[in-house]
Amino acid sequence: MADADQVRNSVALARKARLDARSGRLTGPTANLAPGHVQANLAILPRALAADFLHFCQRNPKPCPLLAMSEPGDPSLPELGADIDIRTDIPRYRVWKNGELVAEPTDVRDIWRDDLVSFLIGCSFSFEEAMLDNGLPVRHIEQGSNVPMYRTNIPTQPAGVFGGPLVVSMRPLKAADAIRAIQVTSRFPSVHGAPVHIGDPSLIGISDINRPDYGDPVEIRPGEMPVFWACGVTPQSVVAAVRPDFCITHAPGHMLVTDLINSRMAML
Structure with missing residues (x-):
C-alpha cells in the first residue's frame, strides 16, 4: 500500500x-x-x-x-x-x-x-536525476538557473525538408566525474543518452562558452571541463534553418x- x-x-x-x-x-x-x-x-x-x-x-x-x-x-x-x-x-x-x-x-x-x-x-532533465543520484554535480541546478545550450557545427541527418545544426546542452565536470557521467547517462538513450563531446568547445563550433544560444551561462570551476549532450532544443535550430510557415515549440x-x-x- x-x-x-x-x-x-x-x-x-x-x-x-x-x-x-x-x-x-x-x-x-x-x-x-x-x-x-x-x-x-x-x-x-x-x-x-x-x-x-x-x-x-x-x-x-x-x-x-x-x-x-x-x-x-x-x-x-x-x-x-x-x-x-x-x-x-x-x-x-x-x-x-x-x-x-x-x-x-x-x-x-x-x-x-x-x-x-x-x-x-x-x-535531459531525466538523466540529470540519475546524475544527482550518483553524486555527480549538475551546475545549473546548483545555481538555480536554466541549462546552457549551444548551436554547434555538427550537422543533423536530414529528412525531407528538415535538417540543420545539432544543439547541445552543457554541464561542467571534473575528469573522473565526466567518466562516471558517461556511464550513467548512456543507460538513458530515450532521453539523449551519453555525451556527444567533451572538452574544447571550439571543436564543435562554440566560440564563447560563456554566451550560450539558449538558457543561462554557468560557472566552470578550475579542474572542470565542459561536457556536452545532444539537446531537445535541436528542433528549434532546425526550424530556424528550414523556415516552415508555422510551428510551435516550448x-x-x-x-x-x-x-x-x-x-x-x-x-x-
Whole structure:
C-alpha cells in the first residue's frame, strides 16, 4: 500500500505542475519540478510536415528521442498523462512563422488548428536525476538557473525538408566525474543518452562558452571541463534553418511534465 500511495503522490505532483502551467501560476523553467518524472520537449507542426519531421526524429535519435506523437488536431497525449492538454500545460511556448520567432505565450489555444501534430521529445532533465543520484554535480541546478545550450557545427541527418545544426546542452565536470557521467547517462538513450563531446568547445563550433544560444551561462570551476549532450532544443535550430510557415515549440527549459517515471527510461 505504501508503494501505491507513493506512486499516487508522485503522479499528483506531475499533474500539479501541468495544472499550474495551465492556470498561469507556473511560467518559468521546469528543472527539478516533480522529481522522478520524465519531462518532454515540444514541437508542433502542420500535418503536411509531420511525416518529414517523424522521419527526422527517427534519423536523429540522440537529439530527438521521440516519446509521443499526437493525432492531427488532438491536444491530448494519453500515453504521457491522462489529462494533458498540450495547448496549455507547458509554462511558456514559442511561436514561429517562416522560421522567425514571433511570440512567447503561456497558452496557445487561440492559435490552435485542426491540422497541428504534436511531437514530444525526451529531455535531459531525466538523466540529470540519475546524475544527482550518483553524486555527480549538475551546475545549473546548483545555481538555480536554466541549462546552457549551444548551436554547434555538427550537422543533423536530414529528412525531407528538415535538417540543420545539432544543439547541445552543457554541464561542467571534473575528469573522473565526466567518466562516471558517461556511464550513467548512456543507460538513458530515450532521453539523449551519453555525451556527444567533451572538452574544447571550439571543436564543435562554440566560440564563447560563456554566451550560450539558449538558457543561462554557468560557472566552470578550475579542474572542470565542459561536457556536452545532444539537446531537445535541436528542433528549434532546425526550424530556424528550414523556415516552415508555422510551428510551435516550448521555450527552452520550459517542459511538459509527464506522468512517466524516469527510472523506467533506463536500459538495464
